[in-house]
Amino acid sequence: MFFIRLFISFLILVFSGNKLLPQDNNSLEKVKISNVENPKKTQDLKEITPEQLRNKRLVSLSVILIILLFFLFYFVYQNNKLKQKIKRKDAKQKILLNVINAGIDSQETEQKKIASFLHDNINSLLSSAGLHLNVFTTKNNIQSEEIQKAKAILLEAHDLLRDISHDLVPTLLVRFGLIYALEDLCERNSNSSIEFKFSSSVLTETRYSEKFETKLYFIVSELLSNIIKHSEAQKAQISLHENQNQLIIIIHDNGKGFNAEKLNEIEGFGLNRIRVRIKKLKGNFSIISRANENTGTSVKIKVPIS
Template sequence: MFGLYFFLSLLFSFNAKENFLNPEVIKKQKIEVSLTSPTDKKTIINTTEQLRNKKIVSLSIILIIIVFLLFYLLYQNNKLKQKIKRKDTKQKILLNIINSGIDSQEIERKKLASFLHDNINSLLSSAGLHLNTFTAQHNVKSDEIEKTKTILSEAHELLRDMSHDLVPSLLVRFGLIYALEDLCEKNSNSAIQFEFSSSVPISKRYVEKFEMKVYFIVSELFNNIIKHSAAQKATLSLAEKNNQLILNIHDDGIGFKTQKLKDVEGFGLNRIRARIQKYKGTLSITSKVNMGTKIKIHIPLPQ
């Protein structure tokens, strides 16, 4: 663009100073030539030819420079496109790796939770039942047996809680909306209150895998709020619009500068982004120092 402007300016300058293409000027020069001697005529013609040749050479150089600049800009543009393409490819590969890891973890979660609930807990319950039956039939009273019953009961509760953390039973039995409301209640304490609101009916069910993904996204965001925000209040709201599930999470914590979001992104946030992008959803984060953080998530509903 600069080369073209320079070329036009130079051409205009040549025209303004010499007017060698102006018919009136040429005519005037011819008249002047006709009034001079043959030697002078030859000198004037040679001078005119030299000026014209210089102008042609100058214009040729300018055109070559312009063509060179255009080729250079085209080269730089292609180079930038390739760089962006490579970056996008790397990002897609990274997201695929993260999603593969997440999918494997969630499958293992489900297997382990099922194993703990259906096998270990069942064995502990059976052991406690046999112990109670034995003591009742033989009228045995012993501190060791009572302690054993207490230990079995505690182990049963610990395994139940572990199973619930791996895959919440409320999520499996009653669905996403009910489980998220329970998650807000579970995370509320004297330091921070989580409030829940939803325009989606609590009985609404989605595909199991989709419900698990959304549940763990919210759970991970809640953990970040509890650990880093120093907030006293946080809200979660759900809605459906244009065949999308919309989640809004807001806290009144210390916040941060949004332009420095990349500096504070950890693997946790990358995992959240990967989960959302797998469903072709979007994540936007708005935050100001000492004015809290707002997170909006749009995820297309599974068909």
């Protein structure tokens, strides 16, 4: 601002000075007439030649051009500085996204390993132990309260491990695909407090790539968890459909809502992780919600089908 004010003051001074000088012969005559009573001033004006006027104008224009060039270089410098700042910010954001994505991928890989180990090894061992115990009691016709309790404990441990394995990587998702798994997810999360309805225009037998289905399943699962924990909703609807090689998932609830304009401040909802997951799938993610207006929340996910 200081440089701009200085430049404007200089322009005013230069042009004011030029106006005080005679610009042509007619102007010289007028100055001569008006200064008849001041011979000394008239003599000074006679000494100013047209060549001197041209030189003064050239000097003024040169100074103005130099100042303009200075401002031009100054603005170019500031623009480049701003671009470099934006590039550094984008680079930092890209690194952060890569770190988050690496963490998510690692987590999903570990979940699959643990789920597979629990299902294929621990559950099999428990089932085998229960089978041998049943054969032994049947052959020896043993009726023992301790053995009955042991059977019940083995069965309970088997069911708990099966549930844990299912939460890590749902069996329905692996065997039958995303549509079956999401429908089952809605049924399992529905209770007397909230009802999740599921609808899909996509054929139930439709299968996508394993990674694509797994990522979308956990995204929807996390959003349903947010509805249960934070929305105070009684009803929620999940709908799926395909359009121009894109899968569109819409989730709507009738809860209290929140300020969707402050998503970055809402860390507890895990929305940043969801956004990163969707961005990795090259999709987009939008939320429509207003705090404490009881109009509910609508989430729209659109991802290209892989």
